[in-house]
Amino acid sequence: MTKKLNIAYVGFGKSTNRYHIPFVKTRENIVIKRIVNRTLGKRPEQAELEATGTLFSTDINDIISDETIDLVVIVTPAFAHYDYAKQLLLAGKNVLCDKPLVETLAQAQELVSIAQEKKLFFMPFQNRRFDSDFLTIKKVIDTGYLGDLIDITVNMDHFRPADASQGENFDGAWYGHGVHMVDQMVSLFGKPQEVQYDIRATRDYDSVDDYFSVNLLYPNLRATVAATELAALPHPKWVLYGTRGTFIKNDVDQQENDLKVGLLPGTEGFGQDSPADFGQLTYYNQNGDRIVKTIPTVAGDYARVYDAAYDCLINGAEKLITDEQILTVIEILENGFKK
Template identity: 85%
Template sequence: MTKKLNIAYVGFGKSTNRYHIPYVKERENIVIKRVVNRTLGKRPEQAELEATGTLFSTDVADIINDDLIDLVVIVTPAFAHYDYAKQLLLAGKNVLCDKPLVETLEQAKELVDIAKEKNLFFMPFQNRRFDSDFLTVKKVIEQGYLGDLVDITVNMDHFRPNDASQGGNFDGAWYGHGVHLVDQMVSLFGTPEEVQYDIRATRDYDSVDDYFSVNLMYPNLRATVAATEVAAMPHPKWIVYGTKGTFIKMDVDQQENDLKVGMFPGDEGFGQDSPADFGKLTYFNQNGDRIVKHIPTVAGDYGRVYDSAYEAIINGADKLVSDEQMLAVIKTLENGFSK
């Protein structure tokens, strides 16, 4: 009989109900035992979970005192991540925390040390390691079509010209969007040797940053992560240059778009690209022939973060995001504002 992983959520907002719970529902080996939120109503999502046995409350102590909980998932506003993660780790709970994990490397190191000392699972919810576009790029690189990589760029573009907001560094695009893109690069290439930053507020100079173009420098490779909120015409999502070829993927993963319109994991066509959205690969083979082909998009699945957490907690597998990778990402983010 398959062992169940009993989980609890701290936070029950849009992110919990869009990027987490729909995927957990597809996994019979994961059970949502508790949800803690500052306020409780009778939203349909709550009623649906209560009908299957999930307990709702407003006090995180209810999770801490429940010995049946195997994993606590923190999906609160980012400013609360550090305090909740520390409280739960000190109480002996395994923790999966939404991103950005924390604001400073010092905070991240402290949490990692607590988890190590208590032999606990602790990891950020880096779901965009399972974006379909990223998985497709990773496959093209691994299959060797491009030769030695020279330059790789990933863009996260939106057109929101009137949505400038106030806040601190932790509230801007660099932490909010950069955390995804930096983690993708770190997962592929490791910790960069040098980082070159261009981080700005472009819609309102007194607002939080809404633009960045940051170069992660590796031996013989520049990996650029970039985002803007004023892209009326977006960049390609990925451009990858190598000594033997080039791969361009124009479009983003479709999971988020489908979730926003009410499609869910398990629905027919969920998260799938149409052939018109496949990435274009141009390369030269061993005979010097120029080959152009479209690469079918690898299926994405944010729920695979939960699969990895299950394997790590129940079966002792390595974590999806290592402590070294986690710390490298936070260090890269924090240093963007240190000069």
């Protein structure tokens, strides 16, 4: 019999109900035992979960005192991540925390140290490691079509000219979007030798940042992560240049778009690209022939973060995201606002 992983959520807002629970429901080896939220109503999502045995309350101590809980997933506003993660780790709970994990390297180091000392699982929910477009560019790199990679750029573009907002650095695009893209690059290439920053507010100069173009510099490679909220015509999502070829993937992963229209994981066609959205590869083979190929998109699946947590906690596998990677990402984010 397959061992079940009993999980609890802290937070029951849009992110929990869009990016977490629909994917967990596709995994029979994961059971949602408890959910704690500051306020409780009688939303259909709550009633549906209660009908299958999930317990709801407003007190995090209900999770802490429940010895059957194997993993606690924090999906609250980002400013609360540090306090909840520290409280849960000190109480001996394994923790998976939504992004951005925390604001400062010192906070991340403290939480990682507590987890190490208590031999607990602690990891951020970096679901975009399982974006279909990211998995596709990993495949292209691994096949060697491009030769030695010399330049890679990932863009996250929107056109939201009237959505400027107030807040702190932690509330802007660099922490909100950049955390995913930096993590993707760190997962591929490790810690960069140098980072060059351009982070700005472009819609309202008194608002939080809504634009960034940041270069992560490695030996013989520049990795650029960029985003803007003023792209009426977006950049390609990925552009890769190598010594033998170029790969361009114009469109984003479709999981989020499908979720927004009510298409759920596990249904036919969920998250799939149409052939018109496949990436285009141009390279020169060993004979000097110019080859143009369409590369079908690799299927994405955000539930694979939960699979990785299960394998670590139940089967003793290594963590998907190492402590070194956790600290590297937060250090790069925090340094973006240091003078």
